[in-house]
Amino acid sequence: MNGQGxxxxxxxxxKHFFQKExxxxxxxxxxxxATRFRGCxxxxxEKCIACGICVNSCPNNVLSFETEKSENSKKKKLLSYTIDFQYCMFCNLCVEGCPKDCLHFDHDFELSTFSRDDIKRVYLRPAEMDEEKEADAAPVQDEQESKEQKQIDAMLKALQKNPQKILAKMLEQEEDIGILSELMQSNEKTAGKIAELxxxxxxxxxxxxxxxxxxEKKNRLQAEKGGEE
Amino acid sequence: MMQSDIYNVNVGPIHPSTHGGLHAEAVMDGEIIQDVIVHLGYVHRSVEKIAESKTYQQFVPYTARLDYLATNLPVLGYCQAVEKLLGIEVPERAEYIRIIMAELSRIASHQIAISATGIDLGATTGLMYGMRDRERIMNIFEMTGGQRLLSSYIRIGGVGADIPDEFIPAVQSFVNDIPKMMDEYNGLMTGNEIWEARMKGVGILSKEDAVKYGVTGPNLRASGIAYDIRKAEPYGIYDRFDFDIPARSGGDSLDRWNIRIEELGESGRIIQQALDNLPEGEVKAKIPKVLKAEAGTEVYHRIESAKGELGYYIVSDGGNKPYRLHVRAPSFINLMVLPLVCRGGVFQDLITNIATLDPILGESDR
Amino acid sequence: MEHLFTNLATALTGWMITLGLSPVWADVILLLVKWIIIITIITLNIIILIWLERKVSAFFQERLGPNRLGPFGIFQTIADAIKLLTKEDIVPSAADKLIFKTAPMFFIVVAVMLYTVIPMGQGMEVINLNIGLLFFISMGSLSTIALLMAGWGSDNKWSLMGAVRSVAQMISYEIPLAFSLLGVVMISGSLNLQDIVAAQDNIWFVILQPIAFLTYFIAATAELNRGPFDMPEAEQELTGGAYTEYTGMRWALFFLAEYTNLVAVSALMATVFLGGWQGPWLPSWLWIIIKTYGVILVFFWVKWTFPRIRMDHLMSFSWKVLVPVSLGNILLTGAGIYFCQWMGWC
Amino acid sequence: MFEFSAFSLYDAAFLAIGGVTILGALGVVLFRNIIYSALSLVFTMLGVAAIYFQLNAGFLGAIQILVYAGAISVLIIFAVMLLMNKEARRTNLPTTRTKAWFAGGTITVMMLASIIAAVGFSEWPKTALQGVDNSVGMLAELMLGDYVIAFEAAAILLLVAVIGAIILAKGVENK
Structure with missing residues (x-):
């Protein structure tokens, strides 16, 4: 006390005045x-197989892509891949989820741009990829199978777009249609299976x-009961 | 005798010393504070509602935004809550890494509290020293989690990735320097006569009031109750560590300040033990891609965050998203004593009290 | 070198008289020239000081400070000045416009007036006033009115609170300030600053009057509104106090005036306690600059180390500690002088 | 050292200072905003101080600034602020009572008459007086020599006033 402090x-x-800044x-x-630093x-x-895991794992809808079903191939053809960077939280979930390691963060942290549109990055399909494919890959796949696959995909899209209309052909009660469409929305597997069938x-x-x-009805009933208890 | 007008002064939501978007309306008679009305909600982002539309994994990065100064702590709390809900076992090594990261976060948060108190009371240099030391923690976070502030390194079932090689030396040197840092803060601020005069007896929160209001964390311990969830209800592997809970009895600003400085040392001790006993092995449990809890299950998990008891209450309806998620945010509850501790003090005490109660608005507004 | 400026002044007067001007007019013109020089020096000083404060505070905090514009960032202040000059001048619609606009001018005029009496070297001052020290103190007391005008005119609670606080503070600290200087006046037997400097021929008054030096330093810090007594600004509490509503150059005028006051008070401190312009080898005007800057650096050091004191403590510190101590110092000095005379030492 | 022509620089300075003083005094009376009146008072005080300086009474001038312009006027402004109505622009209106006009007018006329008489009937020295070199010393000798009892009595009176003010401000505790 008394001024000592x-x-x-x-x-x-x-002391700090003479220390190094x-x-x-x-x-x-x-x-x-640091090596793990997450910048851009x-x-x-080339590596992407358009599986959609990254899109599903992203918490903030940063990622999206467009695909096309080529006639002579079973595989989906990636047309464009969009990273809407303004929503990115740099959480690394997409990178961890990607099975083919085609996403990674680089060390570029100067992300500011003059206009909001510049933040969005759109990767278009490079032209040389198509050329290579056409040269190497002869149409060896079963035409029938690819056609079917294309149909399934179309059906899946339709299902996602307007489930009521298609499901009404199979199910009679309206309540059931609602339940199924909800189920399909939450679970892609179900939707895929139904589309295939x-x-x-x-x-x-x-x-x-x-x-x-x-x-599903049974599940819900149980859940309700559990809730009541 | 002489009667003066009562007038209201709006401290915030845009004010240099309210630690974010806090709006404290001070009802004053001259320089004496009659009452403080706390208006919250300027940083409300409806985090709890967002949780209902995200899968369990997707919500992890959002939790870091609750207490953005101690990012690993709210993430740890959430991940442990989900693990409790789903019954996931976390590998040993991951547990130790989590402890190290959590305690580093606690130190970072306390250093912000210390340096912010410094600048709020006018000791600008104090701010700089605290920030300089915190920067080393940020560097450690960057090398492990990839991000400096919101690293979202802790994941459900473990941690995001194994620690890099340079991690242990960096943490070790930081832990070794903690006593030096404490000496510096104490020398520059705690021992200073002006500092003591501004803090001693200011904003007294009695033991009874603290309990009544549900105050937790360093603020509660400053009021004389040595209650720490790490000891009272050990989560993770905290029961394996040897550390003390600093407690004071005065409950004034100086005690709250001193508790934070002492906790730096205790956190340093925990990190040292964790470093010494760090086992080899996996860092992430094998968990399914889609996490689903049984319908109707619910869980409440609480941890000792840098600000107090941080709890997560999760209800599941069987889907891959929480049916309801509630965050028991310590800052929100600690802030409620602000009018109580400010009444009768002068205007400058309001700033001191906000600083030493150390609220974080991301958490209290959610 | 020693008589560089005085010789220049004499030459200028002589030249004007040869041009056919009457000596009175020559005197007046010389006075004007002195004023222009003083204002130039003040402006230059402030440009350097603002840069210096930023640099010094940065070094205290292990930072680098401004370092981009020019060598060591020396042109930073000029860039800031240009920025401030080109900024929009906002006058709040509820403000009392006349008072709001005149307050900064009044403040800087009062600050510049302080330089009238400070001897910037041997025989170098604007007016060699008999009561120079008293004039300095009384002029310093006027800045309270400017602050009050600013606080009242802004029509803002923060501004008024800051103004009322700082006025209370400055009026309280004027008393120990004046009392602490009285000891020096008693020893030197004059209020003339040149006489006070001359009286320090053998020994500086800081050695004879250490208590007065300390009380003066503390009271001067409070008078200057510098940390730890920076009540009128108090960014963290009052969001800028009396200056809250000011923008652009009006705000900058307050800023300039504060630094002008800082230099003036430090120069007075060097004059009264540190031997003024006296010193070996170097010319007198260089000595006063060196001493003044030394004092200013100590002011910086104190500001960038200490937290802000609380208002009620500040007032009680003035009335309960500084005033009695400075009064005691006067008593002690009187006793000392009497003792000296009794012993026949002086 | 000044040459006294019909209209010298000295006179010009006096006229300017006197003008400021009188304008300030008028402002005190005529401004409708009492804050303006109080600030005008500051200018009046400064003008008077400047006249003191011009008359070579530097000590008096400095004290005038220090005490009246620097401190007393601030106290007046404080008091005005504390006791003022909400509407600052209409706080110093001329009174509507004829009696007050009559009383004020009488006092003004009497004051003016006496000042004019004093100026007119006084005998003014024809040469400039020698300025006092050590006015401070002389004042000190008078105050602490001849009039020391009066000086101390005034000091004690002021002390009592200060204590009274503190008691008024703080209030007496009820026991």
């Missing part, structure tokens, strides 16, 4: 970044759909 404080600042000279000297999200078009065997599809609905 004041003098001690003055001593500390004086720690300021980083940023635009002149770039900072040293980069996408490698709809193309191949309509009767079987109706049966399976009915099965799904009853199972």
């Amino acid at each position: 004041l003098i001690k404080g003055l001593g500390i600042t004086l 720690i300021t980083e000279q940023y635009p002149d000297v770039m900072p040293e970044l 999200l980069q996408f490698e078009f 709809l193309v191949k065997d309509k009767e079987k599809a109706a049966k399976v759909a009915a099965g799904f609905v009853t199972k």
Whole structure:
């Protein structure tokens, strides 16, 4: 007390006066970044198989892509891949989820742009990819199979777009249609299966759909009971 | 005798010392504060509602935004809550890494509290020293999680990736320097006569009031109750560590300030033990891609965050998203004592009290 | 070198008289020239000081400070000045426009008036006033009115609170400020600053009057509204206090005036306690500059180390500690002088 | 050292200072906003101080600035602010009572008459007086020598006033 603390404080600042400064000279000297530093999200078009895991894992709808079903190939053809960077939280979930390692963060952290449109990155299909494919890959796939696959995909799209209309062909009660469409929205597998069956065997599809609905109803009933208890 | 007018002064929502978008309306008679009305909600982002539309994994990055100064702590709390809900076992190594990251976050948060108190009371240099030391923690976060502030490194079932090689030396040197940092903060600020005069006896929160209001964390411990969830109800592997809970009895601003500085040392001790006992092995449990809890299950999990008891209450309806998620945010509850501790003090005490109660608005507004 | 400026002044007067001007007019013109020089020096000083404060505070905090514009960032202040000059001048619609606009001018005029009496070297001052020290103190007291005008004119609670606080503070600290200087006046037997400097021929008054030096330093810090007594600004509490509503150049005028006051008070401190322009080898005007800057650096050091004191503590510190201590110092000095005379030392 | 022509620089300075003083005094009376009146008072005080300086009474001038312009006027402004109505623009209106006009007018006329008489009937020295070199010393000798009892009595009176003010401001605790 009695000023000792004041003098001690003055001593500390004086000591620091002669110490080396720690300021980083940023635009002149770039900072040293850790290897894992997450700057800008980069996408490698060639590796992508358009599986959609990244899109599903993203919490903030940053990622989206467009695909096309080529006639002579079973595989989906990636047309474009969009990273709407303004919503990115740099959480790394997409990178961790990607099975083909085609997403990665680089060390570029200067992300500001003059207009909002520039933040969005759209990767278009490079032209040389198509040329290569046409040269190497002869149409060896079964035409029938690819056609079917295309039909399934179309059906799936239709299902997602307007489930009521298609499901009404199989299920009678409106309540059931609602349940099934909800189920499909939350679970892609269900939707895929129903779409596949709809193309191949309509009767079987109706049966399976009915099965799904009853199972879901049971689940809900149980959940309600559990809640009440 | 002489009667003066009562007038209201709006401290915030845009004010240099309200630590974010806090709006404290001070009802004043001259320089004496009659009452403080706390208006919250300027940083409301409906985090709890967002949780209902995200899968369990997708919500992890959002939790970091609750307490953005101690990012690993709210993430840890959420991940442990989900693990409790789903019954996921976390590998040993991941548990230790989590402890290290959580305690580093606690230190970072306390350093912000310390340096912010410094600048709120006019000791600008104090701010700079605290920030300088915190920068080392940020560097450690960057090398492990890839991001400096909102690293979202802790994941459900473990951590995002194994620690890099340079991690252990960096943490070790930081832990070794903690006593030096504490000496510096104490020398520059705590021992200073002006500092003591501004803090001693200011904003006294009695033991009874603290309990009544549900205050937790360093603010509660400053009021004389050595309650720490790490000891009272150990989560993770906290029961394996040897550390003390600093507690004071005065409940004034100086005690709250001193508790935070002492906790730096205790966190340093925990990190040291975790570093010494760090086992080898996996860092992430094998968990399914789609996490689903049984319908109707619910869980409440609480951890000792840098600000107090941070709890997550999750209800599941069987889907891959929480049916309801509630966050028990310590700052929100700690802020409620602000009018209580400010009444009768002078205007400058309001700033001191906000600083030493150390609220974080991301958490209290949610 | 020693008589560089005085010789220049004499030469200028002589030249004007040869041109056929009467000596009175020559005197008046010389006075004007002195004023212009003083204002130039003040402006230059402030440009350097603002840069210096930023640099010094940065070094205290292990930062680099301004370092982009020019060598060591020396042109930073000029860039800031250009920015401030080109900024929009906002006058709040509820403000009392006349008072709001005149307050900064009044403040800077009062600040510049302080330089009238400070001896910037041997025989270098604007007016060699008999009561120079008293004039300095009384002029310094006027800045309270400017602050009050600013606070009232802004029609803003923060501004008024800042103004009322700072006025209370400045009026309280004027008393120990004046009392602490009285000891020096008693020893030197004059209020003339040149006489006070001359009286320090053998020994500086900081050695004879250490208590007065300390009380003066503290009271001067409060008078200057510098940390730890920066009540009128108090960014963290009052969001800028009396200056809250000011923008652009009007705000900059307050800023300039504060630094002008800083230099004036430091120069007075160097004059009264640190031997003024006296010193070996170097010319007198260089000595006063060196001493003044030394004092200013200490002011910086204190500001960038200490937290802000609380208002009620500040007032009680003035009335309960500084005033009695400075009064005691006067008593002690009187006793000392009497003792000296009794012993026949002086 | 000044040459006294019919209209010298000295006179010009006096006229300017006197003008400021009188304008300030008029402002005190005529401004409708009492804050303006109070600030005008500051200018009046400064003008009077400047006249003191011009008359070589520097000590008096400095004290005038220090005490009246720097401190007393601030206290007046404080008091005005504390006791003022909400509407600042209409706080110093001329009174509507004829009696007050009559009383004020009488006092003004009497004051003016006496000042004019004093100026007119006084005998003014024809040469400039020698300025006092050590006015401070002389004042000190008078105050602490010849009139020391009066000086101390005034000091004690002021002290009592200060204590009274503190008690008024703080209030007496009820026991």
